[in-house]
Amino acid sequence: MNTEKLYLYDKSVGGIIAGVDEAGRGPLAGPVICAACIMGDCYIEGIDDSKKLSEKKREYLYDNITNNCRAYAVGIIDEKTVDELNIYQATKIGMEKAVKSLSIMPDIVLIDAMKLDIEQSQLSLVKGDATSYAIAAASIIAKVTRDRMMREYDAMYPEYGFAKHKGYGTAEHIAALKKYGPCSIHRRTFIKNFFNE
Numbered sequence: 001m002n003t004e005k006l007y008l009y010d011k012s013v014g015g016i017i018a019g020v021d022e023a024g025r026g027p028l029a030g031p032v033i034c035a036a037c038i039m040g041d042c043y044i045e046g047i048d049d050s051k052k053l054s055e056k057k058r059e060y061l062y063d064n065i066t067n068n069c070r071a072y073a074v075g076i077i078d079e080k081t082v083d084e085l086n087i088y089q090a091t092k093i094g095m096e097k098a099v100k101s102l103s104i105m106p107d108i109v110l111i112d113a114m115k116l117d118i119e120q121s122q123l124s125l126v127k128g129d130a131t132s133y134a135i136a137a138a139s140i141i142a143k144v145t146r147d148r149m150m151r152e153y154d155a156m157y158p159e160y161g162f163a164k165h166k167g168y169g170t171a172e173h174i175a176a177l178k179k180y181g182p183c184s185i186h187r188r189t190f191i192k193n194f195f196n197e
Contacts, residue, residue, distance in 0.1 A: 015107030019134025
């Protein structure tokens with residue numbers, strides 16, 4: 001596991017570090033979820049890039065992180081805002097919202113490949129969730145938060161299979177979209193190639 005390497009990277013940066021990441025930039029439906037997390041000296045074995053972890057492992061780590069970290073916050077940007085602004089700007093606003101909502105203000109913000117309009121010093125890292133402990137923790141918070149929301153949407157719109165694919169453009173999802181048309185949480189700017197209103 002990569003946890004120790006990630007943790008040591010953050011320690012080398014120094015100060016109070018907030019890691020920031022997102023989940024849901026690519027799906028055809030649902031919100032983009034951004035999370036900011038300050039881990040401090042809290043070491044939790046198993047923290048890694050959320051994409052490398054099973055759903056069960058992410059759920060376990062989410063509870064461990066949120067119960068033991070120094071602070072965390074989430075910025076939720078709905079699909080209508082994604083359509084109005086574009087996914088890059090929506091993600092940026094979500095990340096800024098998450099940082100500004102932290103109960104502790106960090107000295108430096110480590111971000112996965114973005115630049116934010118915030119007061120704090122920031123460091124943008126390519127593949128940050130595979131480099132920084134705090135970003136990896138934020139990636140888990142964002143991913144689990146979004147997956148839970150998509151399971152709730154699945155109960156509202158069972159014909160699309162959101163619990164399974166979480167809104168991503170799988171063959172199953174696209175087939176359902178063509179059969180039933182879009183529902184209220186579909187991103188109109190993302191589905192125009194599959195469905196003409």
